[in-house]
Amino acid sequence: MRPLVNHENEMVRTVIYKEYFAKEKTQKNTLPHAETYDFLKNVVINADVLEALKYVPDESVHLTFTSPPYYNARDYSIYPSYQAYLEFLDKVFQETHRITKEGRFLIVNTSPIIIPRVSRSHSSKRYGIPFDLHPYLVKNGWEFIDDIVWLKPEASVKNRIGGFMQHRKPLGYKPNSVTEYLMVYRKSTEKLLDWNMRSYDYQTVEDSKVADGYETSNVWKIDPCFDKVHSAIFPVELCKRVIQYYSYKGDLIFDPFGGSGTVGRTAKALDRLFFLTEQESKYFVYMQSKVKSLSQSVFKEHKTQFLTLEQFKEKSK
Numbered sequence: 001m002r003p004l005v006n007h008e009n010e011m012v013r014t015v016i017y018k019e020y021f022a023k024e025k026t027q028k029n030t031l032p033h034a035e036t037y038d039f040l041k042n043v044v045i046n047a048d049v050l051e052a053l054k055y056v057p058d059e060s061v062h063l064t065f066t067s068p069p070y071y072n073a074r075d076y077s078i079y080p081s082y083q084a085y086l087e088f089l090d091k092v093f094q095e096t097h098r099i100t101k102e103g104r105f106l107i108v109n110t111s112p113i114i115i116p117r118v119s120r121s122h123s124s125k126r127y128g129i130p131f132d133l134h135p136y137l138v139k140n141g142w143e144f145i146d147d148i149v150w151l152k153p154e155a156s157v158k159n160r161i162g163g164f165m166q167h168r169k170p171l172g173y174k175p176n177s178v179t180e181y182l183m184v185y186r187k188s189t190e191k192l193l194d195w196n197m198r199s200y201d202y203q204t205v206e207d208s209k210v211a212d213g214y215e216t217s218n219v220w221k222i223d224p225c226f227d228k229v230h231s232a233i234f235p236v237e238l239c240k241r242v243i244q245y246y247s248y249k250g251d252l253i254f255d256p257f258g259g260s261g262t263v264g265r266t267a268k269a270l271d272r273l274f275f276l277t278e279q280e281s282k283y284f285v286y287m288q289s290k291v292k293s294l295s296q297s298v299f300k301e302h303k304t305q306f307l308t309l310e311q312f313k314e315k316s317k
């Protein structure tokens with residue numbers, strides 16, 4: 001049966017690998033599954049994510065939830081080309097894969113974006129970010145699990161249908177975009193989810209169980225959130241659902257594109273730990289101002305720390 005590990009069908013290859021080869025893989029010397037390193041707990045770093053991740057050990061985070069920059073659609077995201085942008089995200093999610101614990105999840109919030117036309121004699125250009133990013137993630141060992149659609153009220157989004165309402169000419173139809181994607185991936189492993197769940201003690205599992213009233217479909221109706229300082233923040237409700245459905249209490253939640261810190265604050269409120277990176281100083285400072293008004297985490301020994309790259313480098317030694 002062992003030669004079937006090279007079979008053309010991927011399902012056959014996976015079964016043969018699990019039965020005959022997986023156990024032969026040498027186990028890396030890592031921390032117990034439910035634990036992580038103290039120097040990463042409740043830490044925010046003001047740096048480029050790729051620089052910061054150089055100091056993060058393999059298999060240290062339990063969940064990543066993030067919304068990457070929207071290519072060049074907003075002021076803070078300037079890339080030389082769309083290809084360069086995708087390759088940057090490819091590197092970030094390769095590194096995220098390295099630091100993610102076996103069989104744990106990555107949830108990426110993106111949507112197609114539009115770059116406005118330069119003048120009336122040119123067209124605007126639409127980029128299908130979720131679809132273009134997906135092949136990179138799968139190639140790098142992220143197994144596709146689910147596509148969740150975040151549905152917003154039509155009144156809250158930009159009006160694109162106005163022109164068509166006037167002329168009604170086919171081909172000129174431009175629907176209002178009321179959705180974004182939450183693409184759900186799992187770090188590929190031959191281990192079942194049950195293995196991950198059994199890594200937690202009885203009390204943690206009981207305390208982490210999702211309460212009644214949870215979402216049952218993959219369409220989540222949630223109002224967007226507007227902020228005076230940051231132009232693209234997560235609604236707390238969106239963060240709450242992702243963190244509750246995809247992590248256990250005490251887990252370390254990572255957001256490589258921290259922004260205003262919504263993932264960190266929500267993780268803290270749900271008795272999880274967080275680790276964020278944010279390169280723009282103005283958002284880093286904004287995050288600090290927001291944390292001051294918050295109650296203490298249940299993890300009193302892990303006070304929130306805002307660090308420069310140099311300070312983080314020192315702590316990682």
Ligand SMILES: C[S@@+](CC[C@H](N)C(=O)[O-])C[C@H]1O[C@@H](n2cnc3c(N)ncnc32)[C@H](O)[C@@H]1O
Nearest residue numbers: 048049232233234257259260261262278279280
């Ligand atoms: C879409 S926003 C995230 C907003 C966040 N989800 C929130 O709730 O506030 C993306 C963020 O990524 C940051 N960013 C862009 N490139 C980065 C990089 N290379 N390293 C770290 N942060 C980066 C931007 O400054 C921006 O704040």
